Amino acid sequence: MSENENKFPDYVTFPRTFEKYKWYKPLITIVLVIILYFIFEFILTYIFGAAYGDNIIDSVANGGYETLNTTDVSVYFSYLSIAIFLPIIYIVSKIVHDRPFSSYASSRGGWNWKLYFKCLLIPLAIYIVFEIISILTGMETGGSSHVSLIALIISSILIPVQCIAEEYAFRGLLMQSFGSWFKIPILAIIIQALIFAAVHPYNFLGAIVIGVSGIIFGALAWRTNGLEAGAAIHSINNLMAFYMVALGFGSISSTLSTWDFLSDILLTLFTVAALYYIGNKKGWFDEKTSECKLF
Numbered sequence: 293m294s295e296n297e298n299k300f301p302d303y304v305t306f307p308r309t310f311e312k313y314k315w316y317k318p319l320i321t322i323v324l325v326i327i328l329y330f331i332f333e334f335i336l337t338y339i340f341g342a343a344y345g346d347n348i349i350d351s352v353a354n355g356g357y358e359t360l361n362t363t364d365v366s367v368y369f370s371y372l373s374i375a376i377f378l379p380i381i382y383i384v385s386k387i388v389h390d391r392p393f394s395s396y397a398s399s400r401g402g403w404n405w406k407l408y409f410k411c412l413l414i415p416l417a418i419y420i421v422f423e424i425i426s427i428l429t430g431m432e433t434g435g436s437s438h439v440s441l442i443a444l445i446i447s448s449i450l451i452p453v454q455c456i457a458e459e460y461a462f463r464g465l466l467m468q469s470f471g472s473w474f475k476i477p478i479l480a481i482i483i484q485a486l487i488f489a490a491v492h493p494y495n496f497l498g499a500i501v502i503g504v505s506g507i508i509f510g511a512l513a514w515r516t517n518g519l520e521a522g523a524a525i526h527s528i529n530n531l532m533a534f535y536m537v538a539l540g541f542g543s544i545s546s547t548l549s550t551w552d553f554l555s556d557i558l559l560t561l562f563t564v565a566a567l568y569y570i571g572n573k574k575g576w577f578d579e580k581t582s583e584c585k586l587f
Contacts, residue, residue: 304471318469396464398518401581411524481510
């Protein structure tokens with residue numbers, strides 16, 4: 293075991309360390325999060341529908357990723373539909389009051405912005421090199437050539453928030469809940485990854501990629517005792533995909549080819565390995581969070 297693992301409580305089974313923990317409280321939390329999610333989603337749908345028309349909502353609800361346009365308001369709706377998990381989990385943590393909201397972020401004392409921004413650098417460098425090679429070799433094809441500056445700015449803000457919220461929901465709430473029940477981190481990691489894959493509208497190969505990514509991000513959260521590293525890679529992955537489409541070098545699709553399947557898995561594995569190795573070597577994951585907290 294590393295010094296980091298000895299220093300902090302196990303992240304996956306972390307809920308069990310709190311005095312107010314009872315087996316049924318994570319279940320209550322999940323149920324309340326689902327209920328509040330539908331309420332918040334209804335409000336969000338009503339606001340966007342009233343402002344931009346029902347066709348905006350229909351394009352997201354009835355179609356796959358092909359229906360989304362990087363310059364269309366529907367893409368902002370899809371980002372916000374995930375981002376709302378952050379305030380919802382925060383509200384429910386105050387209602388159930390079994391453990392602090394910060395415990396969903398890490399077992400090191402909460403969310404650490406400094407760590408998150410440091411973890412962005414390595415995947416950013418790797419993904420830029422990968423995309424340049426893809427463009428030069430012709431592996432990246434399709435898409436339009438028009439760019440909306442407003443779309444780039446808004447999405448550059450919303451996408452990281454969406455990715456962080458997704459990590460809180462799956463690697464935080466779900467993985468820690470399963471971990472507290474079964475006390476087997478690997479099992480909790482796999483279960484949340486299967487759910488993670490099930491809620492993404494991809495074809496079979498795409499679902500496998502999402503499931504593998506969920507396992508990798510879950511394992512990274514477990515080994516680093518927090519969500520920041522996984523959220524950083526998740527953010528860069530989604531940002532680069534958006535930029536490539538917005539700049540006309542790619543297209544959004546729910547159907548992955550064999551090349552997409554292999555390259556996505558290998559790229560994610562390489563990025564996680566590089567980040568974990570460098571972060572561990574430099575002691576990034578050994579610092580207890582004291583002040584840089586989310587909420």
